Amino acid sequence: MRLLKSQIDTKHGAGFVTLLPEEPEDMWHAYNLIQPSDLLRARAIRRVTKTSDSGSVASQRITLDLTIAVTSTDFDVGSGQLHVAGRVASENEHVKLGSHHTLDLELHRKFTIEKVGEGGGGWDSVALEMLREACETERRAELWAVVMGEGTANICLITEHQTILRQRVEVPVPRKRRGGVDGHDKGMEKFYSTTLATLLRHMDLGKESTAGAADKTVPLLLASPGFVAQAFLQYVKSEATRVGNKALMTLVPSILVAHSSSFHVHALKEVLASPAILSKLSDTKFARETVLMDKFTTLLRQDDGRAWYGPREVERAVEKGAVGRGGGVLMISNALFRAQNVTERRRWVGLVDQVKEVEGGEVRVLSSLHESGKRLEALGNVAAILTFPLEDIDEEDDETGEAPGGEDMVI
Numbered sequence: 001m002r003l004l005k006s007q008i009d010t011k012h013g014a015g016f017v018t019l020l021p022e023e024p025e026d027m028w029h030a031y032n033l034i035q036p037s038d039l040l041r042a043r044a045i046r047r048v049t050k051t052s053d054s055g056s057v058a059s060q061r062i063t064l065d066l067t068i069a070v071t072s073t074d075f076d077v078g079s080g081q082l083h084v085a086g087r088v089a090s091e092n093e094h095v096k097l098g099s100h101h102t103l104d105l106e107l108h109r110k111f112t113i114e115k116v117g118e119g120g121g122g123w124d125s126v127a128l129e130m131l132r133e134a135c136e137t138e139r140r141a142e143l144w145a146v147v148m149g150e151g152t153a154n155i156c157l158i159t160e161h162q163t164i165l166r167q168r169v170e171v172p173v174p175r176k177r178r179g180g181v182d183g184h185d186k187g188m189e190k191f192y193s194t195t196l197a198t199l200l201r202h203m204d205l206g207k208e209s210t211a212g213a214a215d216k217t218v219p220l221l222l223a224s225p226g227f228v229a230q231a232f233l234q235y236v237k238s239e240a241t242r243v244g245n246k247a248l249m250t251l252v253p254s255i256l257v258a259h260s261s262s263f264h265v266h267a268l269k270e271v272l273a274s275p276a277i278l279s280k281l282s283d284t285k286f287a288r289e290t291v292l293m294d295k296f297t298t299l300l301r302q303d304d305g306r307a308w309y310g311p312r313e314v315e316r317a318v319e320k321g322a323v324g325r326g327g328g329v330l331m332i333s334n335a336l337f338r339a340q341n342v343t344e345r346r347r348w349v350g351l352v353d354q355v356k357e358v359e360g361g362e363v364r365v366l367s368s369l370h371e372s373g374k375r376l377e378a379l380g381n382v383a384a385i386l387t388f389p390l391e392d393i394d395e396e397d398d399e400t401g402e403a404p405g406g407e408d409m410v411i
Contacts, residue, residue, distance in 0.1 A: 001026040001134040005108060013122025016129065024080040027157050028369070029134035030105060031075040031082055033127065034113055036340045040084055042103045042111035048094045050218035064094055068101055072340075077162065077369060081106075104142050110238050121342045123351045126365075130337075142284040144203055145221040146195065147262030147271075148228050152189065153195045155202060156265060158272075160285045161334075162369035165265055166202050169195050192235040195390040205247035219281060220251060223260040223271045230257055256280055289372035292331065292364060298386055305389030308381035316393045318351060322386040324359030333381040335368040348382075361387075 001019050006276060008015030016039075034040060044066040049059045068086030075082050082105045088095050095101065105111055115122045123131075143158040151173035153392050157164045171194050173187035203218075222229035233255055240248040258277055260267040271277060273290060281287040299307035308317050314330070317323055332348060339345045357360040366373040376383060 001029055002136045003131075005112075007035050008123050008128075008130070009122070012117035013124055014278075015123060016116030018110055018112045019134070020110045021105065023107070024164060025161065026106065026107070026134065027075065027080045027082045027125055028161050029130065030111075031073055032130055032331065032334055032338060033134065034070055034073055034084060035115070035121065035127075035338070035345070036070050036072065037116070037121075037342070038070045039067055039089055039114040039116075040070050040086065040103060040111060041065060041114070042088075043109055044101065044103055046095060046101070046391060062094060064091075064092065066092065066095065066101060066103065068103060073338075078165065080164070089217075122169055122296065124346075124351055126337050127348045129365075138307060142286060143219050143221055143281060145197070145223065145268055145271075146199060146232075147260055147263050147265060148195070148222070148224045148232065149226075150228060151191050152263050153191075153198075154263065154265050155195075155199055155200070156268065158286065161367040163265070163268065167198055169198050171195075173336050188231070189235075192232055195232065196236060196239060200248070202253075205245075205251060217254050218282075219253060219254045221256045221258065221271070221277070223258045223267065224263060225260060228263075229259075235259055272371065284366075286370050286372065289364065289366055289370065291374045292329065293375050296331065296383055299385060305391045306386045308386065308390070308393065309381070309383035310394070311380055311382055313394050314382050314384045315351060317384050317386055317390055318354055318359065320390060320393075321359060321396055322388055322390050323361045323384045325361065326387045327385065328355070328359065328361035328387040329385040330355045330361060330363045331376055331383045331385075332363065332365055333368050333373050333376050334365050335373075335377070336381050337365075351382075 001021055003017060004020055005018040008017065017028070021030060025411070042065070045063050046066070047059060047061050048157045049057055051057050067090040068084070069089040070084055070086040072085045074085070083102050084105065085100070088097055088099050088101055091097060094239055098368045103111075112186065115127070117123075118262065142160055145158060147155045147156065151171050153169040155166045155169065157166050169191075169352065170185065171191040173191055174183040176184045209367060210265070222232055236248065236255070237252055239245070240252060256277060258271045260271050272286070274287060278287050278290060282291075298308050300309075308314055314323075322328065328353065334353065336348045338349070352363050356363050366376050368374070368377065
């Protein structure tokens with residue numbers, strides 16, 4: 001994401017930014033940045049009807065800049081499309097003020113987000129951190145993965161925030177026949193050739209290799225049932241040597257091979273959770289988050305009062321100063337910061353600020369589109385590892401006559 005213009009009053013949280021999305025990942029960042037009640041300005045196509053003096057009606061599609069007050073957002077993970085609905089908030093000769101409109105944000109088309117401060121929430125600490133993260137210039141690819149079987153390959157890009165299916169490759173491969181020569185081997189060779197060509201087109205190795213010495217090589221994971229992935233690795237090595245592709249030769253040492261239960265994308269979940277793969281990808285964000293969730297689960301099993309989950313329990317732990325320096329970690333899902341209720345969003349922003357700025361603890365915002373974020377969702381979207389054990393903070397509701405959900409108990 002490229003930041004074209006910024007004017008933010010950090011004291012009151014009011015201001016605007018103009019952004020230019022340059023890659024699919026940027027749409028995910030925009031989805032997290034745009035909140036209900038924000039003003040969004042972007043290019044739109046609208047059908048306009050005009051009635052002439054004679055009474056005839058003419059209709060035409062025109063392109064115009066439109067500002068809407070956001071009411072809802074819809075993000076399609078598969079296509080990377082972001083649709084933002086709202087009411088027209090600025091005067092326009094072609095569109096009535098207050099009428100409904102949906103803006104479709106697209107790559108390489110700028111848009112402006114304006115947030116009001118004070119009562120509207122504005123550019124709070126979490127929003128500013130999201131903006132900074134969205135505009136980081138380094139490549140965000142953490143890992144490329146190909147989950148494959150005989151004749152089928154799913155090419156995926158795993159970023160810091162989501163797993164994206166880039167392309168599915170399907171090549172007919174005849175079955176093996178006993179005795180004699182059949183078309184199976186030729187079919188597999190064609191399949192490997194098509195898969196490699198497609199993978200190289202998406203990875204754009206030539207571009208990466210000229211990006212500078214500081215640009216790290218993004219690892220490639222091959223996974224399959226049986227020996228398909230291992231055979232594909234051998235094909236990649238032989239092709240790199242045969243054609244003298246230096247960029248591909250550089251990639252080969254970073255290729256990992258793993259066993260998966262199927263060739264479907266969902267099989268990546270079990271592959272990425274395996275200790276063998278995690279140890280080799282320890283410097284990637286999603287691997288660190290997986291290890292952190294594993295640590296939390298271990299502490300939870302030990303039941304020694306150092307691991308708590310759920311909104312009210314974690315808030316109480318923070319109030320008691322137990323999520324601070326010396327090992328305290330707050331884990332919170334980015335889904336909570338998309339709350340349509342301003343008060344609800346402020347609740348979680350305040351919790352993050354309390355841990356980071358007051359207690360000195362660590363805060364990890366987990367992506368709801370990664371496995372670690374989905375595990376956290378099952379725990380109420382918020383959990384904490386404490387610096388010192390606390391007992392029975394989940395029973396404090398009983399003492400005050402309240403149920404865990406905040407409702408009065410019937411006694």
